[in-house]
Amino acid sequence: MRSARVDREANKHLFGGASLEASLSQKDEALKETIATQTYEAHGGPLVDLLANGAECDGIRERAASLPVLRLSPRSLSDLELLAIGGYSPLNGFMTEADYRSVVSEMHLISGIPWPIPITLAVSATEAEAIAEGSDIALADVSGRVLAVMRVEQKFAYDRRLEAREIYRTEDEAHPGVAAVYTQGDVLLGGPVRVFELPTHEDFHQYRLTPAQTRTVFAQRGWRTVVGFQTRNPVHRAHEYIQKCALEIVDGLLLHPLVGETKSDDIPAEVRMRCYEVLLENYYPQDRVLLSVNPAAMRYAGPREAVFHALVRKNYGCTHFIVGRDHAGVGSYYGTFDAQRIFEEFAPGELGITPLMFDHTFFCRRCDEMASVKTCPHDGEARVTLSGTQVREMLKGGVAPPIEFSRPEVARVLIEAMQERVTPHHAI
Numbered sequence: 001m002r003s004a005r006v007d008r009e010a011n012k013h014l015f016g017g018a019s020l021e022a023s024l025s026q027k028d029e030a031l032k033e034t035i036a037t038q039t040y041e042a043h044g045g046p047l048v049d050l051l052a053n054g055a056e057c058d059g060i061r062e063r064a065a066s067l068p069v070l071r072l073s074p075r076s077l078s079d080l081e082l083l084a085i086g087g088y089s090p091l092n093g094f095m096t097e098a099d100y101r102s103v104v105s106e107m108h109l110i111s112g113i114p115w116p117i118p119i120t121l122a123v124s125a126t127e128a129e130a131i132a133e134g135s136d137i138a139l140a141d142v143s144g145r146v147l148a149v150m151r152v153e154q155k156f157a158y159d160r161r162l163e164a165r166e167i168y169r170t171e172d173e174a175h176p177g178v179a180a181v182y183t184q185g186d187v188l189l190g191g192p193v194r195v196f197e198l199p200t201h202e203d204f205h206q207y208r209l210t211p212a213q214t215r216t217v218f219a220q221r222g223w224r225t226v227v228g229f230q231t232r233n234p235v236h237r238a239h240e241y242i243q244k245c246a247l248e249i250v251d252g253l254l255l256h257p258l259v260g261e262t263k264s265d266d267i268p269a270e271v272r273m274r275c276y277e278v279l280l281e282n283y284y285p286q287d288r289v290l291l292s293v294n295p296a297a298m299r300y301a302g303p304r305e306a307v308f309h310a311l312v313r314k315n316y317g318c319t320h321f322i323v324g325r326d327h328a329g330v331g332s333y334y335g336t337f338d339a340q341r342i343f344e345e346f347a348p349g350e351l352g353i354t355p356l357m358f359d360h361t362f363f364c365r366r367c368d369e370m371a372s373v374k375t376c377p378h379d380g381e382a383r384v385t386l387s388g389t390q391v392r393e394m395l396k397g398g399v400a401p402p403i404e405f406s407r408p409e410v411a412r413v414l415i416e417a418m419q420e421r422v423t424p425h426h427a428i
């Protein structure tokens, strides 16, 4: 069993062995001022904290024991965790109908604050029948361990196809995000949650920083501007280049891979984490980068999810966010630059985080350096580019991609992982 308290212990190494609080007390007032100021720069107001502690925690836990228990899907469980730690500020629970409808059709909460993705709790009609509006329920993980209490303000029906069209821009059930909407329950429960224990995780404890913790690290390192990088893939040279271009104009980089539920053919999170570790160890200045994981589930909503990813990173303390080509896309559902153009649909300053847009990047043999289609005048032959399929085939065959494409340390991790997967003993 791992509580938020235990996770804070696991994070001690980040603060030079001292506890977070002790380490802070050694810092000067100006720094505390920075942290305090940043606290008010969460999306839509102060950073939300739905984690009960002390006496309140015991009280809620006791009350939860007498309530009907709803077991959450892995996706809803990640949503609960992000709600609890403020990653979804200003949300304080699962959306009620008015917010849900407004988010689907207007990309804004009814308060007028931008929000592009519904955060909803779907249940079957049978489950919904047993729950009265205005009553409390206990929320549990898949094993049945109770973590939170929710006040069910509303239960409401919704239009799946409308949600698919508006959020995912397709009704095709082959789209993994759409498929998730089509297969979830018929009724949505909306209302605030109070969490007394965070979901447990088997892995990456030292990287599970909450938004409050990443903000503290940023402040301790004196970073006034921080760029966030979302990824669910290994970082190859092209993405390293983008991150470093961004880092030339800001103080720090938050490498924030998503480790919640992803498609089964995405590379497993533990392999990706090993790739990031060897990459950062060998090629990044340690005092300019923070590796932490984002517990969110992937929705593959392309443009809408790009805005969502940016807002969540704002809550983690980022001032800038990298948006690449086909950000958060899947298959060919979205145009290459749709995820960049959607930012223009918001008024200047409305989102409160600056998107940094990047085009296709690669190593060019004529330029003899990393470049993009914006900066390199040469044709395709000079450019070292490989498709995802080509890279997978090479790695499966034990062949490292050229060093202009992948750092050898990263390629080695990927080759080893591929070979483990094809060994029958380790078959997945």
Ligand SMILES: [Zn+2]
Pocket: 364, 365, 366, 367, 368, 371, 376, 377, 378, 382
């Ligand atoms: Zn060139």
